[in-house]
Amino acid sequence: MVEKKKSGYWLTHLGLILGILFIFFPVWLTFVASTVTQDAIIYPPLPILPGTEFFENYANALFRGSPEGYGAKVPVIKMMMNSAIMAIGITVGKIIISLLSAFAFVYFRFPFRNLCFWLIFITLMLPVEVRIVPTYEVVANLNLLNSYTGLIFPLIASATATFLFRQFFMTIPDEMVEAARMDGCSPMRFFFDILVPISKTNIAALFVILFIFGWNQYLWPLLMTTDPDMRTIVMAIDSMIPTGDDYAHWPTVMATAMLAMVPPVIVVISMQKFFVKGLLESDK
Amino acid sequence: MEKRVFFKGWWLPAILVAPQLLISFVFFFYPSGQAIWNSLFLPDPFGLKTEFVGLDNFRFLLSDPYYLASFKTTVIFSTAVSVSSMALGLYLAALADRLIKGAGVYQTLLIWPYAIAPAIAGVLWLFMFNGNIGLASYYLKALGYEWNHTLKGDQAMFLVILASSWGRISYNFLFFLAGLQAIPKSIIEAAAIDGASFWKRFGTIVIPLLSPITFFLLVVNIVYAFFDTFGVIHTITSGGPEQSTTILVYKVFSDGFVSQDLGSSAAQSVILLVLVGILTVIQFKYIERKVHY
Numbered sequence: 360m361v362e363k364k365k366s367g368y369w370l371t372h373l374g375l376i377l378g379i380l381f382i383f384f385p386v387w388l389t390f391v392a393s394t395v396t397q398d399a400i401i402y403p404p405l406p407i408l409p410g411t412e413f414f415e416n417y418a419n420a421l422f423r424g425s426p427e428g429y430g431a432k433v434p435v436i437k438m439m440m441n442s443a444i445m446a447i448g449i450t451v452g453k454i455i456i457s458l459l460s461a462f463a464f465v466y467f468r469f470p471f472r473n474l475c476f477w478l479i480f481i482t483l484m485l486p487v488e489v490r491i492v493p494t495y496e497v498v499a500n501l502n503l504l505n506s507y508t509g510l511i512f513p514l515i516a517s518a519t520a521t522f523l524f525r526q527f528f529m530t531i532p533d534e535m536v537e538a539a540r541m542d543g544c545s546p547m548r549f550f551f552d553i554l555v556p557i558s559k560t561n562i563a564a565l566f567v568i569l570f571i572f573g574w575n576q577y578l579w580p581l582l583m584t585t586d587p588d589m590r591t592i593v594m595a596i597d598s599m600i601p602t603g604d605d606y607a608h609w610p611t612v613m614a615t616a617m618l619a620m621v622p623p624v625i626v627v628i629s630m631q632k633f634f635v636k637g638l639l640e641s642d643k
Numbered sequence: 644m645e646k647r648v649f650f651k652g653w654w655l656p657a658i659l660v661a662p663q664l665l666i667s668f669v670f671f672f673y674p675s676g677q678a679i680w681n682s683l684f685l686p687d688p689f690g691l692k693t694e695f696v697g698l699d700n701f702r703f704l705l706s707d708p709y710y711l712a713s714f715k716t717t718v719i720f721s722t723a724v725s726v727s728s729m730a731l732g733l734y735l736a737a738l739a740d741r742l743i744k745g746a747g748v749y750q751t752l753l754i755w756p757y758a759i760a761p762a763i764a765g766v767l768w769l770f771m772f773n774g775n776i777g778l779a780s781y782y783l784k785a786l787g788y789e790w791n792h793t794l795k796g797d798q799a800m801f802l803v804i805l806a807s808s809w810g811r812i813s814y815n816f817l818f819f820l821a822g823l824q825a826i827p828k829s830i831i832e833a834a835a836i837d838g839a840s841f842w843k844r845f846g847t848i849v850i851p852l853l854s855p856i857t858f859f860l861l862v863v864n865i866v867y868a869f870f871d872t873f874g875v876i877h878t879i880t881s882g883g884p885e886q887s888t889t890i891l892v893y894k895v896f897s898d899g900f901v902s903q904d905l906g907s908s909a910a911q912s913v914i915l916l917v918l919v920g921i922l923t924v925i926q927f928k929y930i931e932r933k934v935h936y
Contacts, residue, residue: 367741367841378738379752385768385771403781460659478664488896489870489915493673493675493912495900496674512666517671571757575759575760575761577874578874578877578896596762597762609770613770620760631754639821
């Protein structure tokens with residue numbers, strides 16, 4: 360810092376703390392709402408400190424579903440499992456296909472290499488939302504509605520990770536592959552024993568970004584899953600929010616919202632270093 | 644840039660790229676081609692056969708007041724979301740950058756909302772502004788301001804902008820902080836020695852040096868506001884009241900899946916496709932330049 364004025368120093372902290380309060384406030388309210396009784400919520404204003412019903416509400420949300428009102432009796436533990444399977448499936452699937460194709464693009468010369476590269480490059484351009492109707496038809500025709508395969512694969516079709524790995528492989532010194540070849544190392548051996556281990560940080564960084572991307576999917580599971588057993592927690596929250604004059608058991612709904620937030624937040628905070636790296640480098 | 648040393652053979656790399664190419668064809672090229680193809684046809688009301696109508700779907704869309712209104716809504720919405728979340732992100736990053744100690748703690752406290760799904764962010768803000776039980780609407784009422792975003796379009800718009808920007812601050816904060824920390828301290832110190840005040844330095848040195856990152860963030864945030872905010876809008880307003888919060892991507896969804904108007908929905912997809920295409924080209928032009936940054 361250039362200046363060392365005391366007042367400026369405290370104002371800086373004050374400004375940051377205000378920003379943090381703004382960001383925390385809605386989450387804090389949600390947490391409070393998930394620990395009180397229904398009465399504490401339907402007769403506003405909501406108290407500002409947590410209540411005593413924490414265990415009751417979360418046990419309800421996880422294993423029994425809300426006791427009454429709109430979207431009642433649907434436990435979310437199965438949905439959290441589905442979310443986890445989808446998020447991990449997308450993450451692992453994307454990392455594997457990207458590592459393989461980036462390896463091929465950087466370390467081989469093969470016919471139509473440039474054409475293949477451009478075909479994959481173009482997929483960067485379109486989020487799944489744009490081609491949602493025809494993608495839905497494809498998945499329906501393949502009989503993949505209400506399946507994990509149908510939830511996962513359409514979301515793997517994007518090239519972000521491929522580009523990240525390609526860029527990283529480019530920075531690896533040529534001597535590495537020269538030495539490997541001189542020692543009679545086969546390409547796949549080079550891939551598994553050298554390339555993958557030195558890509559560890561990049562893989563971790565992508566893992567965080569893709570896990571969040573996968574866990575937070577909303578529109579796609581909303582269309583894909585009609586079977587209650589296949590729903591994910593983020594999409595299911597919509598069926599718990601009452602519209603119009605319906606009413607909901609709010610403490611359970613809010614506990615569900617907390618449960619939908621906690622896993623990706625834990626991943627971000629516990630892998631913060633990789634998260635920052637992944638975000639700044641993958642750009643999207 | 645190419646490697647000088649590489650492995651021989653063509654069948655191994657063919658196998659290596661096959662999974663990604665296959666998935667791209669099945670779930671990307673084929674559906675995108677279908678969207679373009681469908682946009683040229685009009686199904687009859689019973690869905691039994693379709694008739695080739697050329698560009699009529701597009702002509703119809705561009706003269707449809709609802710579609711044009713949705714265009715305008717999208718522009719207002721995405722501008723407001725991008726500008727407000729970037730302004731707040733820059734503000735917090737500028738403050739955190741001033742600290743020698745503690746910037747890391749603030750970073751941890753500020754970045755986690757990135758992990759919150761837009762749909763969940765929608766639920767949190769909906770809960771606060773719910774007409775019957777929401778804390779915010781309760782106090783607004785006490786102040787004599789009637790809050791009812793299910794009936795008033797401008798309030799609904801405000802709420803979806805607020806919820807969408809809120810979740811986006813972290814992202815902008817992180818990029819701005821990285822940009823600020825990349826500015827050599829010696830430049831700032833030199834200006835300070837010459838007597839430039841904090842605001843003078845911020846306006847004449849920091850902002851210009853941040854302009855590439857600002858431009859990049861603008862594009863990325865617009866793309867975010869175009870697509871990723873679907874969850875916010877679906878949970879808070881479902882596009883209402885009276886379509887006042889129906890952004891383009893929401894209209895593709897509601898016309899395609901709710902009203903089953905497939906020709907129009909496909910034409911809308913194609914228009915969106917062109918828009919994203921333009922944004923992506925702009926973004927890549929930028930990335931090429933970022934290398935020097």
